[in-house]
Amino acid sequence: EPEVTQTPSHQVTQMGQEVILRCVPISNHLYFYWYRQILGQKVEFLVSFYNNEISEKSEIFDDQFSVERPDGSNFTLKIRSTKLEDSAMYFCASVLRESRTDTQYFGPGTRLTVL
Amino acid sequence: SQKIEQNSEALNIQEGKTATLTCNYTNYSPAYLQWYRQDPGRGPVFLLLIRENEKEKRKERLKVTFDTTLKQSLFHITASQPADSATYLCALPAAGSARQLTFGSGTQLTVLP
Incomplete structure (x- = not known):
């Protein structure tokens, strides 16, 4: 069964450094998302992406964050200058169609640790 | 603002019994x-979706109900097994959003052998 993949599984970085988290969504899916989950807390929406542009973003997704689909398969989340509070699991998800009720398929996540 | 509450942080039940988890929203x-399942250190895995005009949905040992008057969904696992032990998350589309999901904090289910 096709699945969303994410790399790396764990990223450790120093505060102030830039990180890029990578995701390969399911190949024929059209909508892409990033969520994050701080340890012990809820899964929180960051951003959704469709047709090469951001369709929605949350208050968390400030100017330090950006997303890109550099080619036909990868979907990346960049954090320009990491802060301690960016430490979390980051999940990528993808959806096949335009229907609102279509299932979001989540990847296994990248654990980001900011020191 | 929109709020989602799941009934308890942790629920322990004996193998073979039915687990019932609650999701309330306001x-x-x-x-x-x-409803999603999340194992430690892993991403959420979709289980079931129920629409506002549906009272009940089933999938194998899983059953979900949706009461729009009470603003509540119940999630049942019948004949529970230790392999069902995980955190179960309720998720709703965010108010005014096309696709953004808002998650509850989850209920950690442990099925004891």
């Missing part, structure tokens, strides 16, 4: 509600 009338 200040909102969602068009649908979803």
Whole structure:
């Protein structure tokens, strides 16, 4: 069964450094998302992406964050200058169609640790 | 603002019994509600979606109900097994959003052998 993949599984970085988290969504899916989950807390929406542009973003997704689909398969989340509070699991998800009720398929996540 | 509450942080039940998890929401009338399973250190895995005009949905040993009057969904696992032990998340589309999901904090289910 096709699945969303994410790399790396764990990223450790120093505060102030830039990180890029990578995701390969399911190949024929059209909508892409990033969520994050701080340890012990809820899964929180960051951003959704469709047709090469951001369709929605949350208050968390400030100017330090950006997303890109550099080619036909990868979907990346960049954090320009990491802060301690960016430490979390980051999940990528993808959806096949335009229907609102279509299932979001989540990847296994990248654990980001900011020191 | 929209709020989602799941009944308890942790639920322990004996193998073979039915687990019942609750999701309550306020200040909102969602068009649908979803349930996900999350294992430690892993991403959420979709289980079931129920629409506002559906009272009940089943999938194998899973059953979900949706009461839009009470603003509540119940999630049942019948004949529970130790392999069902995980955190179960309720998720709703965010108010005014096309696709953004808002998650509850989850209920950690442990099925004891």
